[in-house]
Amino acid sequence: MKPSISIFLLFAMLTACATGPQPTSEPAAQQKLAPGIYATDTGEELTEEQLLDRLAEHQYVVVGEQHDDAWHHEIQARVLRGLAERVDEVALGMEMFQRPFQGPLDAYVAGEIDEEQMLEQTEWAERWGFGTEMYRPLWLFAREQAAPIIALNAPRELSRKIAEVGLEGLDEAERSEIPELDLDNQAHRKYVRRAFEQHDMEMSDERFERFYTAQVVWDETMANTAVEFVHNRADVDTMLIVAGGAHAHRGFGIPPRIERRTDADVVTLQPVTDPQSATMEQLGVAADFVWIKE
Template identity: 35%
Template sequence: MRFFSWFLLLAPVALMSACAPTLIVPIGDPQRPYEPSRPPQVGDVLHNPTGFFVDEQAMLAAAADARIVYVGETHDNPAAHRVQLRVIEAVAERHPGRVAIGMEMFVPAQQEALDRWVAGELSEREFLRESRWNEVWRMDFAYYRDILLLARDRGIPVIGLNAERDLVRQVSRQGLDELPADVAAALPEMDLDDPYQRALTTAIFAGHDAGRGDLESFVRVQTLWDETMAENIARYLGDPANAEQRMVVLAGGNHVRYGFGIPRRVYRRLPASYLIIGSKEIEVPDDKQDRLMDVELPQFPMRPYDFTVFTAYEDLPAPPVRLGVLLESAPTGVGVAGVMPDSPAAHAGIEKGDVLLEMDGTELRESFDVIYLVRQKQPGDTAQLRIVRDGTEMDIQVHFPVPDENEQPMTKDK
């Protein structure tokens, strides 16, 4: 009788408990399930799933085991590109002749120039001209020179992954259901419903100019970039002719971080083993603080990378110099449409309306020629210019000064 009474008393409690929702509190931080034993230092490599610091060789060995290795970058940090270079070298040494490099920095329309570069048929100047580097990516080639030289020296194919600019422009202006039929047909399969990707994109959008603009346009463009790169990776590796190939993918950190940008979209098309490596700047000089985005990211339920390499935010060994002119086309030579105040060109006496004919004895035919030759200069160098002004030719010497350490650069490459 006593047992029966207790049963009647407890039964309603048990039934109420069964109907109540179960609240499961996660243990620890999903992004960092094991806290490292100490704060990271520049040069450290952290294996995020275990929280252990490992040496670089352990990370490179793991990278060589995967069919696809995504290496996220900060575009203007040479330290991030050194990480990419070492990963490519390690995978190529383990799988000689069976590795390709996929790069966000190029689009498929540049593939012929990339193939000719890898084949050794183009000089650097010819490659930059034929690939339209300064139009498509617009960053100092010095950030990527060592990677592309390695590809050429070892015959490693380089695959342009990104979306063509015209397509990006149209997608940014119109919803997908409003696009002309021929434009819609050029789109990759587009998944706009990934909640994590949308949350990341929304956070980044809020950090750009206080979120002014069209959020949905921003989401469409970010998705187009990720889906296009994913499709081009899957197309290359899914080709039966490339069945034994592996790929090291170089892209901005936000395209691969947490895995829902490019990696998950590739896996939807081509299930294959992959690894994600990223770099994180933990030493940022004062003059680079403004390059860090003011973004408050959501707390995602996954690790950002398999391995994180901790770096300093560095400059190029030789900072780029600027001539300080606005260029325009001219019947012969390159026209000067404007001169920036207090620039090397202004100090040399170059004026608006001048036409640049030669630099250091090299004929100037288009803006590319001026840009390329100036980028070969270093602080402290000079250039001999032949110009024509009001029908009279004259020679002018331009001096590229060594910048004052406390002086802000005239322009910044982003």
């Protein structure tokens, strides 16, 4: 597994354990979550249709994932279909594709190339590598609807170089690719540092700073790409963004970085496969809605 992804897989694993409100003497925020769909601000349980109605009210919908969890991708596809039924024009933004490869995605949606060619030209196997069968329903539906698929992510070469030499080690052309960065989110810093400590991954403060900056460049690039696309496409009512759980985090991932750039609001949904330990209070920090698997 490539280092630039591992920390976000870790987030998905940490937040994949959740259960829901059951009769107990604990305060509501501390109750475990049973299977179902919940609004984390109130604890209200929703039907799928109610959830989709609420998501469709927003211009940006971010749905997190654990990359190797097929059920998470099933939920993302159901959300995409639900949004398409509720708004005139929907776009699909994907962490899995990097910005230099937008052309093949446009050609795929236009019917000019097939899936095999699209995957080859976007270098899926080398740059992402997770099973295409889990993501296929997303891009097949987008193509059927002629809905744009947006390559959100920074080039791997850029994020790796930042992790190695920092921003100061970039040349002028590379610096021009870096959007405005917010490196001061202390909750995010603590989260990333704690992830390293829990996995016995030691690094100097200097190395941590470079690595942390590379992670922020991922989130900021995806947020900036999404905002630029929607700004330039007045016909698009809603963009669904699919990304790893930490990227989708309400407090420090893509959502606040979109909101810093635009007046449009962002709503987040986190699928949770294995409800064991997380509480409504814990999940409410990460997402506006949670969908706990039966």
